[in-house]
Amino acid sequence: MPSSTVQAIRASFFDFRATASSAEEIAGQARYIEDGVLLIEAGRIVRLQPIAPGGDVKAAEVIDLRGKLIMPGFIDTHIHYPQTEITGAPGGELQTWLHHYAFPAEGRYHCAQHAARMSDFFLDQLLRNGTTSALVFGSVHPQSVDALFSAASALNMRLIAGKVMMDRNAPDYLLEDAETSFQQTCELITRWHHHGRLSYALTPRFAPGCSPALLEKVQMLRRRWPDLWLQTHLSETPQEVAWVKSLFPERENYLDVYHHYQLTGRRSVFAHCLHLEEKEWDCLSATHSSIAFCPTSNLFLGSGLFNLQRCWQKRVKMGIGTDIGAGTTFNLLQTLNDAGKVGQLNHYRLSAREAFYHATLGGAHALDLDKWIGNFEAGKEADFVVLDPAVSPLQQLRGANSKDIDEKLFALMTLGDDRNIMQTWVNGQPVWPRTV
Structure with missing residues (x-):
């Protein structure tokens, strides 16, 4: 107390x-x-x-x-706690890395005891690195989120997290049907949203992992609980962008998939955003959506360089994410170091003041938490x-x-x-x- x-x-x-x-x-x-x-x-x-x-x-x-x-x-705006144990696994292109390392690791979180052990380890890593708040992906298993929220509640942390929602383009052991995903998410929201300093984030993994039926369920949840957060991925690699266009040919661009289902807006946080079209920048700005800039994982997977100048020009809120486990450190000091190098490669000098702004009050603002922390x-x-x-x-x-x-x-x-x-x-x- x-x-x-x-x-x-x-x-x-x-x-x-x-x-x-x-x-x-x-x-x-x-x-x-x-x-x-x-x-x-x-x-x-x-x-x-x-x-x-x-x-x-x-x-x-x-x-x-x-x-x-x-x-x-420090505030981490994008991190996968079930990927903690594969941090530093050999990299490669995003989809190869997901199937070889990330998905098998996440499959272990059907076990509540494993989830509880790893939740304690994960939170200890955050705290020993000075991170006091984070926006966190669980796995598809509701027990993964129960374990994380239970451990964070004991520490009285301000944490936002959610169960991954995914019904296609992943191994069978991680797939769910849309109705089950909807019901399990409803139960988690009822149990944990606004429980102490905890909040819930709807977590469709990314557009390729979600059928239209599942995205409709996410939309229903957002309507039922309009004060929820939403976290997902957007335009991490050129291959992913092309994949989304093939899966959703009726949509104008990658972001339009989410926007069509009314998933943009305040408290919507899109990780990466490396290969955005002009209309996508405009949509993020107009809807007051936020970006999580993950320099370490972007460099590790060779996904691309984030355009920080464009973010300022379009007045899009932005925070820093470690993106464990494609990111190779929980430490936001080291992550900011990589952010500075990304800026240099994009002919932008990231000052120390700006860097620490993004890691503190700027991150709080991106997560709509600046009334409470930052x-x-x-x-x-x-x-x-x-x-x-x-x-x-x-x-x-x-x-x-x-x-x-x-x-x-x-x-x-x-x-x-x-x-x-x-x-x-x-x-x-x-x-x-x-x-x-």
């Missing part, structure tokens, strides 16, 4: 006061306090304020973390990560040679990994390491 005692944490702090509609706006919204205090009560932010020179902190409990940098908890504004839920920016000799050397906070953040983004995560706090409580 969150403590009712006012806690005070003294450290350096970095966040963003408000969301931005352009990369240029981000710098003006950034807030860096070199010596500040964060006050927390009952799992909520009371306020963040600088320490006056020679000033004292007045609170019942003071945690002194001077020399460390505290940010809002920065240190008063009243928000106290999810944050304590970073040690100098855990290696190279980081110590680079830090000593950094002239300002921007260079320090860029070094953290390019040289950082799980070693930099000193503590992770969820809802005002330290949850990693377990001994805090």
Whole structure:
């Protein structure tokens, strides 16, 4: 349970006061306090304020973390928890990788005990990497989602997840009929949506895995529960785009398959979006849909390079996804490093401020969670990560040679990994390491 005692944490702090509609706006919204205090009560932010020179902190409990940098908890907008155990499996083209590794791994989640073990492992990996919220794919098995939500509920995490819905173009052991998928999803929504800090996401795997009959069922669920989230994949590879056109020749483009069934809109998050047509960009913007940018998995599978400039130009909300297990790390620092390299290849310089915006408040905005998390504004839920920016000799050397906070953040983004995560706090409580 969150403590009712006012806690005070003294450290350096970095966040963003408000969301931005352009990369240029981000710098003006950034807030860096070199010596500040964060006050927390009952799992909520009371306020963040600088320490006056020679000033004292007045609170019942003071945690002194001077020399460390505290940010809002990282937000992963696209990740497959049943693929945790195949992270780092040999890559290849998307469909080959799915059939050789991803689908067999997901087939194991018919076993509730296996799902429970892997849920604990998965959440531990998120927390040890500073990730406090995520939008998560389960498997087609309802027990996979029950196990994940049960484990997240025990930690009081703000998590959104859903059972994969898929009735074609996959191995028989992962296929379901549309009516069964509909009924099982209804039961999961009733059981878990808005249970504590948990929320449910309708999860049609991708258009090639869904018949029109199944997509109609997803549409019915969205109408019945309009405040649900929706997550799926969109235009990850050119081969996938061509496949969708062959399966849905009556639709104008890949996104139009989802739009036809009224699956675009606020709280709809489309992963990858590497090969979009102009009309698809326009539709995402007009419907206030969101994109999950997954640089590490896109590079690993050779799927393509995301156009971050176009995302800003079209004013489409975007967050960062690790996309475990095609992504090869749970760590968003390493994922941001890859995002910067993708930007370079697209002739776009991703600044450290922009990168951390996407991993925190920008990700919260993409998931329609920025009312609750994403920065240190008063009243928000106290999810944050304590970073040690100098855990290696190279980081110590680079830090000593950094002239300002921007260079320090860029070094953290390019040289950082799980070693930099000193503590992770969820809802005002330290949850990693377990001994805090």
